[in-house]
Amino acid sequence: MFSLLFFAVLCASCLAAPDEHYSFSPPVGPGGGTSFSTAGDGGIRGIRVWESINAYITGLQVRNGFSWSNVIGHTLGSSQELELCDDEYIIQISGKYSTSYIYQLIFVTSTGRSLIVGQPTHTSFNFCPIHCGCELKMLSGRYTTSGIKSLGAHWGSWMISTNTSVHDY
Numbered sequence: 001m002f003s004l005l006f007f008a009v010l011c012a013s014c015l016a017a018p019d020e021h022y023s024f025s026p027p028v029g030p031g032g033g034t035s036f037s038t039a040g041d042g043g044i045r046g047i048r049v050w051e052s053i054n055a056y057i058t059g060l061q062v063r064n065g066f067s068w069s070n071v072i073g074h075t076l077g078s079s080q081e082l083e084l085c086d087d088e089y090i091i092q093i094s095g096k097y098s099t100s101y102i103y104q105l106i107f108v109t110s111t112g113r114s115l116i117v118g119q120p121t122h123t124s125f126n127f128c129p130i131h132c133g134c135e136l137k138m139l140s141g142r143y144t145t146s147g148i149k150s151l152g153a154h155w156g157s158w159m160i161s162t163n164t165s166v167h168d169y
Contacts, residue, residue, distance in 0.1 A: 020157045021134055025127035027141050029097045029150030036072045037140040040064025043158075044090060044136055046083040049105055049117040050075050056101035057118050058147040062139065073143040082107060082115035089135035091128065093153055098122040102148045110135070129155035 038044075042065020050059040050073070059073030063083070084090070092108040095118065104118030129135070134155045141151040 021129075021131035021155075022137075022157075023130040023134065023155045025093075025153040025155070027150040027152035028123075028125040029102050029141065029148070030099050031142050031150045033142045033144035033149045035140070035142050037138055038062040038064070038069055038072070039138045040067070040069060042066065044084070044138070046081065047090070047107060047115065048079050048081045049115070050077050050079045051118050052077040052147065054119060056098075056103045056147050057105055059143075060105075060139070060148060073148050074145055076147075080115060080117045082109075082113070084109060085111070088113070089158060091135060093127040093136065093151075094125065095151075096120060096122045096124055097151075100149075101146075102151050105151075107136075127153040131155075131157070133157055 040062070044062055044064060045066075046063030046068070048061040048068075049057060050071075052058045055077075057073070058076040059071050061071045062069045087110075089110045090107050091110050094106040094108070095102060096104040098121075102118070103122050104116070104120055107115045135158050136153055137156040138154045139151060140154065142149045
């Protein structure tokens with residue numbers, strides 16, 4: 001009888017709590033400068049990246065929900081932008097870094113779209129979540145007034161509301 005009760009409580013607890021997964025891709029790059037994180041409400045819905053002409057990544061900006069964050073780094077050079085569609089998430093970040101700056105960033109979405117900014121030179125890196133069904137929740141790292149020095153990624157589950165197709169973050 002005790003075994004049956006234990007099994008029933010175990011099953012109920014599994015159904016009551018959604019299975020959420022989180023992982024962290026440690027920063028690449030030399031560090032130094034001011035630390036940052038792009039944590040915000042509403043989930044990442046867009047990203048903007050600035051690149052110094054034929055050089056390194058100078059700045060980035062993230063849209064959480066409907067609001068753009070402050071620019072991290074510097075807006076020197078040209079910017080490129082990726083706005084995510086409904087039910088689209090960033091599932092991979094790749095790029096290149098050196099002993100001084102991040103040189104290239106490649107963001108890949110769940111629908112196969114990508115944003116490629118910067119120069120394909122120096123040491124490669126690849127960030128992706130450990131668990132299936134996870135998306136980019138925030139970026140962290142270090143920057144100076146010249147550019148982005150290091151970058152790490154924080155991943156987490158996306159949760160689908162049972163009433164609509166809108167996602168809760």
